[in-house]
Amino acid sequence: MWQLFYFPLCPFSRKVQLVLSEKKVPYTLQLAYPWEDDDRFHALNPAGKTPVLHHAERRLVLIDSQAICEYFEETESKSPLIPGSAAARAEVRRLTALFDDGLYGDVTEPLIYEKMKKRLILRQSPDSGVLRAAMRLTHEHLDYLDWLIDNRRWLAGAQLSLADFAAAAQLSVIDYLGGIDWSGHEQSHGWYRVMKSRPSFAPLLSQKMEGLPAPRHYADVNA
């Protein structure tokens, strides 16, 4: 069986969990904090990052959320998440990269540092300037999501795709960290409620980071 090394607020582990659930691939979870000494984890991934997906019996180690998603897209015909023509697939991958790199780097990563790492590891208070900058960039990203949803059925086009799951994975972590104000973003909010209601999302809504409670609305699929 596949074993996923993850921690609750790692957006890339969330993206992989969503894809595995959508494709009905069974897996177990193994907690791994990249910033802690954990010889077994670092032996699997010398880069020391989550997610890592390990299949002991088949001696397979998959690393990097996009490499993992492409692997299951190639090996599981169920629920294609990079559907369509080569051009349509390029659009799914463009947006997935935009959320994995751009939204993560602009918002998720600084929020994880300021609100999670500083609180749980460094015992410092967050820098309010950094939080304000992340908040402003969140609005810019939500404006772009609004525009996509105004023009398309799903983010990358007519079909639900990895781009939707990649965006929702980042936003779920940002939301857990209290970083989303949906006002003025009705389209994105409606789309996120739909994503949150999918059965594949339920496990994410119950995963808690120890010592860091989620806001009340976080797990409410109607909020």
Add this chain to the structure above:
Amino acid sequence: MWQLFYFPLCPFSRKVQLVLSEKKVPYTLQLAYPWEDDDRFHALNPAGKTPVLHHAERRLVLIDSQAICEYFEETESKSPLIPGSAAARAEVRRLTALFDDGLYGDVTEPLIYEKMKKRLILRQSPDSGVLRAAMRLTHEHLDYLDWLIDNRRWLAGAQLSLADFAAAAQLSVIDYLGGIDWSGHEQSHGWYRVMKSRPSFAPLLSQKMEGLPAPRHYADVNA
């Protein structure tokens, strides 16, 4: 015909150029500096990053170097660069991401900022602490390359792959910026000389960033 928006020291544009040349896809080059106002470029890519690959006749805009490489892997059967089984392909993608994200973030990006942007745009001198840190991380990455080359024919396994081109693209920019000291890395150095001698590499060795001359050895395929 495809038109590539690039600037000479963008490692991701270099990765795309290598792949297009290896697959014998014709294209023209269009200079674009992401940090300058360029309405045509920003209309094509709202994220404002190079590379962007545009095909006006077919109304296609491809964005993100990995999405671009996957597109040509799917549409051009010539010279497969993500070869083998699903597991082998996952290994190519893991390493490509390691170089595109890890090596870029640790070394190429800070060097571009300190040695190119500060000189050409900000008219400041580089921060020697940042340069020292990048130098140290370069050695760690080269250690890992040495290890790969000791254990495999090419970086990702028995066959030349996108991982080799992604690594060589980053290293060529680092080398242009005077950031590589090969001593103690004979294996990586030998592998890089082989990459540098490929016909697909020749155009990169002649591309110069205006106002920032390359070191003497940079374009010498025997150095």
